[in-house]
Amino acid sequence: MAGRTVVVAGFGYCGRGLAERARGMGARVVVTEVDPVKALDAVMQGYTVTTMDEAAPMGDVFVTVTGNRDVIGPHHLARMRDGAVLANSGHFDLEIDLDSLARMAVEVNPGVREQADEYVLTDGRRLLLLSEGRLVNLGAAEGHPAAVMDLSFAVHALTTAWIAEHHGELEPGVVDVPDSTDTEVARLELAALGVWIDSLTPEQESYLRSWHV
Numbered sequence: 104m105a106g107r108t109v110v111v112a113g114f115g116y117c118g119r120g121l122a123e124r125a126r127g128m129g130a131r132v133v134v135t136e137v138d139p140v141k142a143l144d145a146v147m148q149g150y151t152v153t154t155m156d157e158a159a160p161m162g163d164v165f166v167t168v169t170g171n172r173d174v175i176g177p178h179h180l181a182r183m184r185d186g187a188v189l190a191n192s193g194h195f196d197l198e199i200d201l202d203s204l205a206r207m208a209v210e211v212n213p214g215v216r217e218q219a220d221e222y223v224l225t226d227g228r229r230l231l232l233l234s235e236g237r238l239v240n241l242g243a244a245e246g247h248p249a250a251v252m253d254l255s256f257a258v259h260a261l262t263t264a265w266i267a268e269h270h271g272e273l274e275p276g277v278v279d280v281p282d283s284t285d286t287e288v289a290r291l292e293l294a295a296l297g298v299w300i301d302s303l304t305p306e307q308e309s310y311l312r313s314w315h316v
């Protein structure tokens with residue numbers, strides 16, 4: 104990755120981690136976004152932020168992590184460098200427009216490397232698609248380690264218990280996980296990691312809640 108230009112589409116929870124890891128491996132990271140706040144956040148962290156139109160001819164590696172569809176479309180594919188690598192780490196295999204990629208290809212060489220298919224375009228450029236555009240960290244790697252999933256599963260379990268207790272008070276719709284659940288899971292994980300943090304004194308708690316100096 105060192106010296107390569109990695110384009111990360113989406114600077115949400117996943118994208119920012121991906122961008123940080125790519126930078127940590129020596130890549131030059133370019134971020135694309137649609138949310139001005141997220142885009143500004145990326146700018147303030149020192150990333151180059153631009154549109155996918157502009158990023159398309161710059162990138163050696165593209166990773167989409169938006170949860171959205173057609174983030175990389177035919178007009179982007181048409182401008183990419185020979186040898187560009189395409190991957191998706193968002194939710195489904197529609198962040199990269201695979202139908203257009205297949206339509207634009209005059210030749211497809213599946214499995215040129217494990218989990219890598221080569222698409223040869225009319226002008227001879229080759230684009231490499233990892234894991235058929237499905238979640239690349241699951242398809243081309245070993246997925247999430249248990250140490251990552253146990254946090255999610257703890258939140259799922261505690262939230263399920265919370266729903267069982269409170270379903271009578273809930274309106275149909277999407278409801279946020281209660282802050283108390285997130286806090287409890289973080290507290291337990293910190294303890295498991297042997298990390299201890301300070302707690303607020305009653306005076307500090309009341310000071311933070313008051314308007315008085």
Ligand SMILES: NC(=O)c1ccc[n+]([C@@H]2O[C@H](COP(=O)([O-])OP(=O)(O)OC[C@H]3O[C@@H](n4cnc5c(N)ncnc54)[C@H](O)[C@@H]3O)[C@@H](O)[C@H]2O)c1
Binds near residue numbers: 114115116192193238
């Ligand atoms: N690969 C994995 O293991 C894994 C793990 C968790 C979540 N996910 C998936 O990854 C995706 C992102 O998750 P998240 O938690 O980071 O979500 P998020 O909402 O925090 O971030 C998504 C970002 O993409 C941006 N975005 C939307 N459309 C865009 C577009 N056309 N171009 C550029 N940016 C665009 C949004 O503004 C947002 O900032 C989701 O689909 C989620 O299901 C994958």
